[in-house]
Amino acid sequence: MTAGTERPRILDGKSTAKQIRAEVAEGCAELTSRHGFKPGLTVVLVGEDAASQIYVRNKQKAAVRAGMESSIERLPLDAAESRVLETVARLNDDPAVHGILVQLPLPGGIDDQKVIRSIARHKDVDGFHPENVGRLWTGLDAFVPCTPAGVVELLRRNEIELRGKHAVVIGRSNIVGKPMAALLLREHCTVTVCHSRTVDLPAVAARGDILVAAVGRMAMVTEEFIRPGAAVVDVGIHRVEDEATVRELFGDDAARLAAVRERGSTLAGDVHPLQARRRAGWLTPVPGGVGPLTIALLLRNTLQAARHAVQGSDGAR
Numbered sequence: 001m002t003a004g005t006e007r008p009r010i011l012d013g014k015s016t017a018k019q020i021r022a023e024v025a026e027g028c029a030e031l032t033s034r035h036g037f038k039p040g041l042t043v044v045l046v047g048e049d050a051a052s053q054i055y056v057r058n059k060q061k062a063a064v065r066a067g068m069e070s071s072i073e074r075l076p077l078d079a080a081e082s083r084v085l086e087t088v089a090r091l092n093d094d095p096a097v098h099g100i101l102v103q104l105p106l107p108g109g110i111d112d113q114k115v116i117r118s119i120a121r122h123k124d125v126d127g128f129h130p131e132n133v134g135r136l137w138t139g140l141d142a143f144v145p146c147t148p149a150g151v152v153e154l155l156r157r158n159e160i161e162l163r164g165k166h167a168v169v170i171g172r173s174n175i176v177g178k179p180m181a182a183l184l185l186r187e188h189c190t191v192t193v194c195h196s197r198t199v200d201l202p203a204v205a206a207r208g209d210i211l212v213a214a215v216g217r218m219a220m221v222t223e224e225f226i227r228p229g230a231a232v233v234d235v236g237i238h239r240v241e242d243e244a245t246v247r248e249l250f251g252d253d254a255a256r257l258a259a260v261r262e263r264g265s266t267l268a269g270d271v272h273p274l275q276a277r278r279r280a281g282w283l284t285p286v287p288g289g290v291g292p293l294t295i296a297l298l299l300r301n302t303l304q305a306a307r308h309a310v311q312g313s314d315g316a317r
Contacts, residue, residue, distance in 0.1 A: 007277060008232075008276070008277055008280040008281055008282055008283040009158075009281065009282045009283075010282075010283060010284075010285060011154050011155075011158055011231070011233065011282050011283065011284045011285075011289060012285075012288065012289075013150070013154055013284060013285075013288055013289040013290055013291060013292045013293050014288050014292050016150075016153060016154050016157050016158075016292075016293060016296075017150075017292035017293050017295070017296040018292075019157065020153065020293070020296040020297070020299075020300060021062070021065075021066060021296050021299060023300075024066045024296070024299045024300050024303050025065070025066045025067050027303045027307075028066055028067035028068055028303060028306075029067055031303070031306060031307065031310070032067065035310055037096070037306075038067060038068050038069045038306075039067075039068045039069070039098050039099070039302050039303050039305070039306035040068065040069040040070070040071075040094075040096045040097045040098050040099070040302075040306070041059075041060075041063045041068055041069070041070045041071075041097075041098070041099040041101065041125070041298075041299075041302045042070070042071045042072070042073060042091055042094075042097045042099070042100055042101070043056050043059060043060065043070075043071075043072050043073070043101045043102075043103055044072075044073045044075070044084065044087055044088065044091070044100065044101070044102045044103065045072055045073065045074050045075070045103045046075045046076075046077065046079055046084060046103070046106055046107055046110070047075075047076070047077035047107050048077060052103050055103065056072055056103055058295065059101070059295055059298065060072060062295045062296075062298075062299060063299060063302070066299050066303075068299070068302060068303075069096065073087050073091070075087065077107055078107075079107075079110075081109065081110045081111065081114070081115070084102075084106070084110055084115055085114070085115065085118050088100065088102070088115065088118045088119055089118065091123070092118075092119065092120040092123060095309070097123065098123060098125075098302055098305040098306040098309055099123055099125035099298075099301060099302035099305050099306075100119050100120070100123045100124065100125065101125055101126050101298070102115055102116065102119065102126075116128045116129055116130075117129065117130060121143075122305060122308060122309075123305060124143055125143055125146075125298055125301035125302050125305055126143070126145065126146065126298070126301075127142065127143040127144045127145040127146065127149075127179070127301070128145065128174070128175070129143075132144075133174075133179070136179060136182050136183075137182050139186070143301050143304075143305075144179060144183065144297075144301075145175055145176070145179045146293075146294045146295070146297035146298045146301065147175065147176050147235060147290060147293070147294045147297075148176055148179045148180035148183050149179075149183065149293075149297045150290060150293025150294055150296065150297045151180060151183075151212060151233050151235070151290060151293070152183050152184070152187065153293060153297070154233070154284070154289075154290070154293060155210070155231065155233070158282065160210070160231050160282060162184070162187040162188065162189055162210070163187065163188040163189075164188060164189070164190075165189050165190070165209040165210055166189065166190045166191075166192070166207055166208050166209050166210070167184040167189040167190070167191050167192070167208055167209065167210040167211075167212065168191075168192045168193075168194060168204065168205050168207065168208030168210070168211050168212070169181050169184070169191065169192070169193050169194065169212045169214065170194045170195075170201070170205060170211070170212065170213050170214060170215045170221065170225075170270070171194075171195065171212075171213070171214035171215045171216065171235070172193055172195045173214065176214040176235055177193060177195075177214050178193075180212055180214065181193050184210070184212075189210065192204060192207070192208070201225070202222075202224040202225045203224075205221070205225040205226070206224065206225055206226060206227050207227065208227055208230055209227065209230055209231065210230065210231045210233070211225065211226060211227070211230050211231070211232045211233070212233045212235065213225075213232070213233070213234050213235060213236060213269070213270040213271050214235035214236065214270065215236065215270050216236060216270065217236070217270060218236065218238040218240075218268055218269070218270065219249055219268060219269075219270070219271065219272040219273075220270055220271075220272075221234075221270055221271040221272060221276070222272045222275045223272070223275035223276065223278050223279050226275075226276060226279040226280055227279070228279050228281075229279075229280075229281035230279070230280055230281060230282075231280070231281060231282040231283075232271055232276055232280040232282065232283045232284070233284050233289070233290065234269035234270055234271040234276075234283070234284045234286050234289060234290065235269070235270065235290050236268075236269040236270030236271070236286070237267055237268075237269060237286060237287070237291065238267065238268050238269065238270075239265040239266075239267060240256075240260065240265060240266050240267065240268050241260065241264060241265045242260065243257055243260055243261075246260055246266060249268050249272060249273055249274060250266075250268075250273055250274065251274055267286050267287050268286055269284075269286035269289075271283075271286075273286075
């Protein structure tokens with residue numbers, strides 16, 4: 001693709017997530033038919049944060065639609081760390097629970113990492129346990145964090161060549177940036193990880209055949225970050241609540257402007273959408289790109305955990 005001659009191809013996360021969910025549902029039905037039980041996913045939710053409530057409810061609905069048992073362990077905002085740890089310990093010992101997810105962030109006074117370390121590795125379907133992290137980096141089977149795993153599925157299923165390509169990841173978080181780099185290395189990419197202290201960040205990013213933006217700053221990735229024809233994956237998600245910013249990011253997009261007027265906001269990512277369209281060969285939309293894949297990969301991890309429970313293995317996959 002020559003920059004400026006045509007629109008980039010859209011990496012549609014919704015359709016890819018739909019494919020994965022269908023595969024998971026088929027796997028759940030087969031497991032239930034052969035072994036008489038459904039994969040079980042339990043989410044631990046501490047407090048009543050509105051956004052967390054929505055995320056957890058969506059995960060539960062998706063699990064049930066896939067043919068799983070799903071439950072929520074609700075604890076009050078002022079729950080002591082010991083109570084959260086006791087809840088996780090009980091779920092670790094429950095054979096009907098194959099996947100445990102602790103909704104983050106936890107309230108102040110509770111050590112997120114201590115709680116994550118308390119989850120049995122073979123039930124850690126978020127892929128955050130240090131042992132799963134270590135196994136990922138050393139090439140062993142492990143649960144992988146759902147968002148970066150979803151990105152790899154999106155690239156694969158859109159037949160974007162990974163082997164031998166230069167992939168640039170902007171962001172080094174434990175949840176996205178670091179595991180994203182590990183997974184791209186597994187796909188035989190040459191990987192550069194950038195961050196806030198990277199010198200001449202736009203020039204470094206523009207070397208990438210594949211660019212993954214997971215920096216947490218709205219529209220930071222502008223056209224000078226993007227190599228012409230690159231596959232650009234936008235992991236960020238931010239609310240835009242004023243029409244001036246909508247026009248700057250999306251032009252006179254009637255649907256975006258209507259969303260702000262009628263619902264008070266629309267969504268944007270870490271990539272400047274108008275500028276990215278001038279140079280990218282492939283581009284994820286926000287919303288509808290990476291987001292739907294996160295839950296789909298969570299369901300796949302839970303199915304894998306249930307399969308290994310049948311096999312009597314302590315491996316993650």
